[in-house]
Amino acid sequence: MIAFDYGKAPYPIRPDIPAAYQAFWQRLARPGSWWTGEQRVAIAAETRAALDCNWCASRKAALSPYGQEGEHTQYAQATGVLSDLAVDAVHRVITDQSRITQHYVNDNAERGLSKGAYVELVGLVVAVFSIDEFHRALGLGLEDLPQPIAGAVSEYRPQHLSEDVGFVPTIPLEGAVGPEADLWPSGRTANVMRALTLVPDALRDWAHIGSAQYLSFQQMQNMGQEDGRALNRMQIEMIAGRVSAINECFY
Numbered sequence: 001m002i003a004f005d006y007g008k009a010p011y012p013i014r015p016d017i018p019a020a021y022q023a024f025w026q027r028l029a030r031p032g033s034w035w036t037g038e039q040r041v042a043i044a045a046e047t048r049a050a051l052d053c054n055w056c057a058s059r060k061a062a063l064s065p066y067g068q069e070g071e072h073t074q075y076a077q078a079t080g081v082l083s084d085l086a087v088d089a090v091h092r093v094i095t096d097q098s099r100i101t102q103h104y105v106n107d108n109a110e111r112g113l114s115k116g117a118y119v120e121l122v123g124l125v126v127a128v129f130s131i132d133e134f135h136r137a138l139g140l141g142l143e144d145l146p147q148p149i150a151g152a153v154s155e156y157r158p159q160h161l162s163e164d165v166g167f168v169p170t171i172p173l174e175g176a177v178g179p180e181a182d183l184w185p186s187g188r189t190a191n192v193m194r195a196l197t198l199v200p201d202a203l204r205d206w207a208h209i210g211s212a213q214y215l216s217f218q219q220m221q222n223m224g225q226e227d228g229r230a231l232n233r234m235q236i237e238m239i240a241g242r243v244s245a246i247n248e249c250f251y
Contacts, residue, residue: 044145
C-alpha cells in the first residue's frame, strides 16, 4: 500500500502534496539531531493523542496553565519512549501554544529537555499536525505512522547561532553559510523562518511541506497567482490570516 494515496479523495490533489508528505514520513522514521527514530515516531503519535487529552482541555480553560496538576492522556505507542517533559511539550504545542513562555523553555532545558531537542520536537509536531489536518479537512483517515529506523542521533548544532530573538538560539541572517547555505537561497529571511534553525533539518522539513501546502520561499515573492494553483496570493493570505487568528498565533 502506498502512503498518502489520494485516489479516493473527494477532490483532485496536486501530486506535489503527497510527494512532500511521503518524503517527510521517511525522514520522520529516521534518527534526527536529538531524537531517535523511535522517539520521533512517538512524538508524532503523541501529537495525535494531545487532541483527546482531558487534562489539556482542563488546563486550556484555566486562567494559568502552570498551576494545574494532572496527567496527560498518552498514545500507547509513546508510553515509555518519551519523558514526561517531552510529552508535556508536545501537548502544550498542540493545545495551548500561545501560553508557552521563555521560562517554560528555559526550565525544561535545565530539567533535561535541551533547547535543541525542544526545537526538533516542535518541528515534528508542526509537520505531523499540518499533514493530519489536511486529512481531517478532506474527511480522510489519518495515515499510519511509519516504522522507526534504528540508529544514533547526530547531535548536530550549527556553528553560527544568535540569541537576539525568540526563546531559543537561531541562525542569524549572515550565519546561513557552509552546511546551512541552503536555508534561505534568496539571501533574505524572516524571524519565522529562523525559528527552527537550531535544528536546520527541522526548517528544511517545514519548508518542504510548506512549499506544497502554502508557498515556497521563492514563491512568497510572487503577489499574483502561481501556475497550477486554484487560489491567488490574496486568497491564500486571507485564509492563512484567518487560520492564524483561530489558532491564537501571537506571532
